Amino acid sequence: MLVPMRAILEAADKYRYGQAAFNMNSVGQIEAAIRIHELLRSGAILQGAEASNAYMSGELDFMHGTAEGKAKGAKNIGDTVKKFGADSPIPIALHLDHGKSLESVKACIAGGYTSVMIDGSSLPYEDNVELTREVVKYAHPYGVTVEGELGVLAGVEDHVFSATSTYTNPMQAVDFFKKTGCDALAISYGTCHGANKGKDTKIRREIAIATKECMLHEGINGFLVSHGSSTVPQEYVQQINAMGGQLENAFGIDVNQLVDVARCGINKINVDTDIRLACTRNIMELFRDHPELKESPSIGQVYRDMTANPKNFDPRNYTASIMDAILYGKIADDDVAKVVACMKDGAIESIAPLLVQFGSYRKSHLIEPVTCEQMAERYKKEGI
Numbered sequence: 001m002l003v004p005m006r007a008i009l010e011a012a013d014k015y016r017y018g019q020a021a022f023n024m025n026s027v028g029q030i031e032a033a034i035r036i037h038e039l040l041r042s043g044a045i046l047q048g049a050e051a052s053n054a055y056m057s058g059e060l061d062f063m064h065g066t067a068e069g070k071a072k073g074a075k076n077i078g079d080t081v082k083k084f085g086a087d088s089p090i091p092i093a094l095h096l097d098h099g100k101s102l103e104s105v106k107a108c109i110a111g112g113y114t115s116v117m118i119d120g121s122s123l124p125y126e127d128n129v130e131l132t133r134e135v136v137k138y139a140h141p142y143g144v145t146v147e148g149e150l151g152v153l154a155g156v157e158d159h160v161f162s163a164t165s166t167y168t169n170p171m172q173a174v175d176f177f178k179k180t181g182c183d184a185l186a187i188s189y190g191t192c193h194g195a196n197k198g199k200d201t202k203i204r205r206e207i208a209i210a211t212k213e214c215m216l217h218e219g220i221n222g223f224l225v226s227h228g229s230s231t232v233p234q235e236y237v238q239q240i241n242a243m244g245g246q247l248e249n250a251f252g253i254d255v256n257q258l259v260d261v262a263r264c265g266i267n268k269i270n271v272d273t274d275i276r277l278a279c280t281r282n283i284m285e286l287f288r289d290h291p292e293l294k295e296s297p298s299i300g301q302v303y304r305d306m307t308a309n310p311k312n313f314d315p316r317n318y319t320a321s322i323m324d325a326i327l328y329g330k331i332a333d334d335d336v337a338k339v340v341a342c343m344k345d346g347a348i349e350s351i352a353p354l355l356v357q358f359g360s361y362r363k364s365h366l367i368e369p370v371t372c373e374q375m376a377e378r379y380k381k382e383g384i
Contacts, residue, residue, distance in 0.1 A: 002085060003367070004375045005093035005115030005145040006183045008043040009223040009267045011367040017359030018262025021045035022351055023097060023272035025052050025316055027080050027329040029279075032344035034084045034092065036351050040361040043090055045268065047097040048077045048113075050104055055316050058323055062316060071107035076327060078112025090364040093145070097270070105135050114372055115145035117186070125172070132180040140181070140379040143372030147225060147268075150176050151188025167204065170211040177220045181384045184223040184268065187211060189261075191228035191253055201253055205261050212265025223267040230273035231255045231354070236281050243284045246310040250277075255357055262358055269358060271350070278346035280306070280313040286342055296335045298322070315343065 012019040024030045024046050037044035048056070054065020057073035065073075078094060085092040095115040096108040105116045118135040120128035132148040139146050151168035168187040176185060190203035208224060215222060232252025241247055258269055287294055287303050294303045298321075305318035312318070322339060324330040331337045355361045 001088065001091060001369055002082065002112075002114055002372075003091040003093055003370055004143055004372050005045055005095050005147075005268075006223075006375065007368050007370045008045060008091055008093050009145075009184060011043065011363065012262075012267040012360065013223055015363065015366055016263055017363060018258065018269050019043060019045060019267060019360050020351070020354045020358050021047050021095060021097075021268050021270050022275060022347075023047045023049060023052060023270075024077065025055060025276075026319075026326045026340075026343055028325070028340045028344045029275065029347045030077070030080045031084050031329070032347040033351055034081075034088060034090075036348045037092070037355065037364075038088060038090050040352065040355045041090065041364045042355045042360040042362070043364050043367045044085075044092045045095055045115075046081060046092065047095045047270070047272075048074065048108075049097040050100060052097075053077065053104075053108070056327060058327055060320050067103060067107070070104060071111065074108045074111035074113065076111075078108075080329075082112060091367045091369060095145075095147070099135075102131075102134055102138060105139060109139060109142055109144055113144065115147065117147040117149070119149045119186075121149040121151060121186075121188075129176060129179045132176075132182055136181045136384070140384055141376055143374065143376035143379065145184065145375075146180075146182045147184040147186060148176065148180060148182040149186040149227070167207060168211065170207065170214045173211045174214045174218050174220060177215065177222045178218070182222065184225050186225040186227045186270075189226075191226055201251065203253060203257050203261065205257070205264055208261050208266050209264045224265050225268040225270065226258070226261065226266045227270045229253050229258055229269045230271050231258070232273055232277065233350075236274070236277040239281050240277065240284060240313060243281075243288055244307065244310055245280075245284070245313065247313060248311075255354070259357055259359075269354075271354060274350040274354075275347050276314050278350045279315045279343045280346075282342035282346045283315070283339060286338055290338075293335060293338070298333050299335045299339050302339060 053070040053073035055062035056076045057069040059069040081094045094113045098119045120131040189207035237250045301321035
């Protein structure tokens with residue numbers, strides 16, 4: 001069933017495990033992600049960023065997507081999650097990742113998202129507070145969870161870019177929760193967006209610990225989020241490069257550090273790059289093992305677009321020729337089915353180990369099956 005993200009985070013916080021959140025960029029990935037969460041009996045947080053929403057509307061220049069396109073794509077993602085998840089035995093939340101405006105938030109809620117993030121971290125502090133509070137006032141009457149962000153992460157991912165990091169001040173985080181009424185807060189404590197996080201990156205666990213301790217001291221019932229937390233498995237990078245890719249300085253966060261901080265107050269851990277790498281590796285292997293597919297009328301263009309830029313590993317940049325399969329799951333022929341299977345398998349391979357390592361597997365029964373309507377009533381009673 002679909003639930004507000006708060007319900008999933010409440011269980012993760014209470015039972016001290018990490019809940020991974022995965023960015024989705026195709027109908028097949030959504031189907032596969034829900035299936036592996038079901039098999040491992042884990043709650044699921046599936047995410048769509050603003051660029052993903054534009055892409056899932058069919059806009060190929062998704063980094064500069066239109067408002068109309070983002071709204072259409074948000075509904076497409078929402079409809080797909082409902083199709084595969086409405087009757088699922090596990091709780092599933094659909095979350096907007098790095099929303100930049102109230103308009104984006106409204107479009108996602110209208111499209112069926114049960115949780116939204118508003119990222120005002122690049123704004124002056126008081127402006128960030130004001131924007132986040134505005135989103136809370138809009139979203140909570142719908143029972144929709146709100147995540148904010150405080151502190152700036154370095155790196156590049158979709159519309160998120162910063163050359164340097166600014167660590168979150170734990171006391172300011174407490175003030176932010178109090179002034180905005182948000183449910184969750186993404187903090188900056190040493191993680192980094194994108195695939196180039198730097199070799200042997202050390203995250204500042206003491207920031208997470210201090211922030212959570214300050215929250216507990218002040219009686220704040222909120223949750224902490226780790227952005228930029230892809231693990232970037234080195235075997236993926238090596239396998240891609242062995243087949244002609246040119247990925248340089250591609251390193252992620254050591255999974256053991258993430259397991260550690262999940263016990264120290266970090267409840268939600270965002271992962272995106274891992275899935276992109278696994279999908280690209282799988283598709284490259286498909287063409288390597290079946291070279292005749294390079295000339296396929298239906299997927300030959302996928303190969304040409306993929307190999308045109310050996311440094312690129314994002315499937316959104318080379319799958320324009322099979323958009324009906326990406327957007328709507330319409331499989332034109334067996335060749336297209338092979339590419340879609342590669343993407344599904346990539347999602348499963350990336351997701352499954354993290355559900356086990358972070359500790360959310362076999363925990364879905366601990367999550368309260370609350371609807372957005374029921375959550376809205378709770379917010380109303382609490383005056384949030």
